[in-house]
Amino acid sequence: MDQDDGSTRASVRWMGATERPSVTAIEQIAVPGERYQIGDMLGRGGMGEVVEAEDAQIGRAVAIKRMRAVAPSEKQIARFMREARIQGRLEHPAIVPVHELGRDADGRPYFAMKKLSGTTLAAILKDKTTKVPRQRLLRALADVCLAVELAHTRGFIHRDLKPDNIMLGDFGETYVLDWGVAKVTGEEDVASASVDEAELVTAAGVLVGTPGYMAPEQVKGLTDIDPRADVYALGSVLFEILAGERLHPPSRDAAMASTTKNAATHPSKRRPDAEIPPELDELTFAATRLDRDERIATARELGERIQQYLDGDRDLALRRSLAKTHYDQAIVAFAANDRSKAMREAGRALALDPTLHAAGELITRMMLEPPKILPPEVKKAFDSESADVVRRTINFAALATASYLVFVPLLAIFGNAPPLSLLILTVVAGASVVMMLWMRKPGHAVAAVPVMIANLALIVLIARIGSPFLLAPGLAAVTAIGFMTGPAYAKRQASLVVVLTALAVIGPWILEQLGVFASTITVFDGGVTLHTSIISGMASFSVMMITYTASIIISGVVITRGMRQAERTARQHMHLQAWQLRQLVAQNAD
Template sequence: MGAPSSKNRGGPATPVIAPYRSAVQPAVGYAETMLQDTGFERAVTLELRRDDPLLDGLRPNRPEDARYAVHDLLGEGGMGEVRSCTDLHIGREVAMKAMRPMQLSRPDLRARFLREARIQGQLEHPAIVPVYDLAFAEEGALYFTMRRVRGLTLELLVERLREGDPRTVAEYPLRKLLSAFSRVCLAIHFAHTKGVVHRDLKPANVMLGDFGEVYVLDWGVAKLLANEAPPISQQTADLAISKLDFTDVASAKTASGAIIGTPGYMAPEQILGQSGEVNGQTDVFALGAILFELLTFESLFGNGETPEILARTLRGEDRSASARRPDSAIPDAIDAVCMRATSPYPEKRYASAREFSEAIEDFLSGDLDLERRQALARTHAISARELAGRALAPEGTPEDRQGALREVGRSLALDPDDPEALALLVRLVTAPPSALPAEVVDEVHTLEARRADRASRRGSLLFALGALLFVFPTALLMGVRNPTSVALNVVLWGLAPAALFVSRRLPVWVAPTITYAAVASSSLIFGPFISVPAIAAVVTVAFVLSGRRSHRFLASGLALLSLVLPLALELLGVLPRTFVLEKDRFVILLNAVETPSLTTILLLSASHVATVLFVANYVAESKDALDRAEIQNRLQAWQLRQLVPAEAQGALKSHGRTPPSERARAAPRAPICRPKHLP
């Protein structure tokens, strides 16, 4: 082929190549051609013409039929060079790949070049560059023309991604690369269905076009499928590592049994020179090596010396992309796909390049759904953060907190592993609200009402027992001195249980008032200093712990009144005095009943014992309830910590909050008395 053209305006004319075109009639002998075509330079010998039957389909054209104007050099290699050209007949830009004239004397190179042109020309697929013409140049170089493609090779693309080029990183996310790679797999499968194995797949031979196209380049070492050879054994592979001569791999010939391909992308069966075993799964291995490079931006078997690369290939070591790049968060699913494709044993690889493509598409389908869910989760998380900012502020409303919890819940439902959303959930759950939501207030009121009802029924029972065991026996056994006082005491102690039992149907003040009136009436029997303070204290504790919130101040006030009012009435002379203070004595005057010594001692002692037992039992039950609530809170906190990964714990620290786990570790440990009701 001619030298590069000069593009200077006003310079010499652009070199033009007059090709030998494909013949439509049987080729004539080389001697006749030479006699008839005086413009053909004698660089191609008669021996070349006769030795290569593939050239029989070509015949010379007249010099005046010059067709191609040669332009810039696009690339070159051992077989020749590729230049951009203009097809003067059609007026389009094409690429021309030409052999050097000195290589025409080698039948093996000649056959390889012609085979590449014809194989590439017969594989009509969008991802395989079409061949337009196959001919001789005037100076004797063999060439073929093909579509002029533009884009980036995967080799250059991976290099830019490895360097972190911002534009390339933004333009080629993993999803886009895998989608293009899947189309490459389908193109290779198409070639396999036509009986062709590429044998030299590598990033430099795959191009991504500017408009979404993919191209598989350089079919120079492609081979027609042959009968399969016996499978490789590990013993054969180990033997090959020590026996093979790796010194001339780059110049290996395409003869049967010779090593051909690029180290690092060659399958073990290629390295072992078992041409009968080279089939579609050989290309699958090379595709897997390319996929590994797309995932890690590193070569599968490194960039060392050729013998070392080939030995690692035969051993099949270090094929996990995620293990090679643990910091890159490579999905396990695509890592497994890559490892299967690069298995050193053909039977363990994908059965075809189409199956390989389907595995990629399956991953992309799931990954697309994951990306959509993560994108939607991020939208909800952003909304949750905005609402949480308002909810956690002093002026935050229950509606803000409700909205924040709803949004963070939706975010975690779509992406359960989002550490920021988990951290936000922990903050919302652990930070107390400035105001209780209306629903919570209603639930608390309902709970208080139920607890008050239970306490009222229980109080009714206890007052009834007190009346039966102490008040009524006092009137019957001790003898009555003041019937009015005794009758008032008995009536009030009889009304108190009834009032407590029906307290839900009465105004809130009725039952407590009757109850404390009964307590106060006991001072008519034994005075304001015996039994009455203890009974008032017990009743007040019961009302405060078990009654409604509205009962607390009412109960405390009535308790004080039940102690002070009888004393005041006695001091004012309204009621008869029940005590006398002397110099060295405090005398209790029992004006309402007789005072048989034994009966009085027994009744007073029994009332005091009952008071102590009641208080102990009531406080124990309250403590058990508190313990149960504490254990439930601890359990809930522990369960919440299991939801929060280390990243979320870190996020909590960044917000100035101590994670629950650290608070638990920092807190002093004390034995917890488990209530007997708990399992």
């Protein structure tokens, strides 16, 4: 169990202690000589405390760590002095230098060290609002690995490496904190000199470290701890940096059980949604193996491999192997018509190995070939067309319907149509245009049925006053085209539109043949005579037919031009998309 005497927590809170004693309390603490002018309390724990001080001899700010106990035991003093000596013997930029080791007027030990300014890795990982780049954290961990490697070569094993004991300085530095429970090779382990009731004791002895970061051999209470225990802890920290969560559960008992029973895992399996480089993914797995004989042997190797990744070195063989695995999964998903998973896996394969052209070809195929069954999301998006497209289509249809109104004054001037028929034509055409314009508003698509009925009524009316086969067929064709290209087409059957518009033309002729209406068509040998009330002479016939012909052509052009523009734009986008995909997966010309 972690035997932190409190000085660890003090050192990692040097820039903002959560516990500050009163001025009176500070004055009651003995000052270690006249060289240091004691300032604010930086942190306090169960056995030690860290205070800010001014070195009067040199004129620099320092941090002083000293014992709190009025009458500490010899074992407690030995542990305290041991920590100072270990830290002082490790000369490395990532290890806080010790300036002086001594005793105060009451005989209690203290040591002065560099005053730090920074934030612990634990605080950085916990703070989700201020995002520190992953590259910065990896560089810091690589520095920590080399500092720990130095300690290992000097015969020291930290045994309590964790994010709380790693500090990132405000000016790019990195520090490894709290060497209080470090093991010295060849010396008696005095780390348990101040065991308290919070510590776990097993048959093998006292456990030293923090659950969740301790190596399995530490949790089991083995006495032959070697540097690979620190490698495991560093691997756990790397896992947390990559996955954004701890390797083991946060609670003590669950962490202990997980450490001894669960084999190492890849961060990418815990967080498949995170972008985790495969080199670091495999490195984390290798550093946290349950069996230490299968684990990375040294902290130097771990740090160098992190640095290799930062320098741009990539394990191409590993990436190709992973890319092939993702591609195989994409093929299986594609065969099962799971386009979403297939696209995701193929994209990952191509990102890992840009030379895997099969993955690019699969992506291109999925982009260009529609699936047999549209995904629900695509169908929903297709059914709910954009408001701009709906308004544009309705505008074309309203313009075509408004052309009916052009005939009303012409029929009144040049024809013999009954006034009631002209009035009905005006009212129905006007109502249809108004309903179309109303349909442009969101949620008003229900007006499509009344508009359809109104347009069919217009065709029937034109068929009666102008003979079924004179003007009505052209108007019926334009009306059918407009409805077939409208925003509600997906909700209708094409055959229904064809049947209804055809009946609007043929129906009046059938009724004429049945004697319900007076016949407007006379067929004789070599000719057909059309009897219509809209023509009273050659002049009126010419005006009406010219106007009708122009209206039909213009209406058809307006509607088909909109269709052609939409189709051309869609095809252009498709070809551009295909070209871009081909460039993405194209093989080298050489």
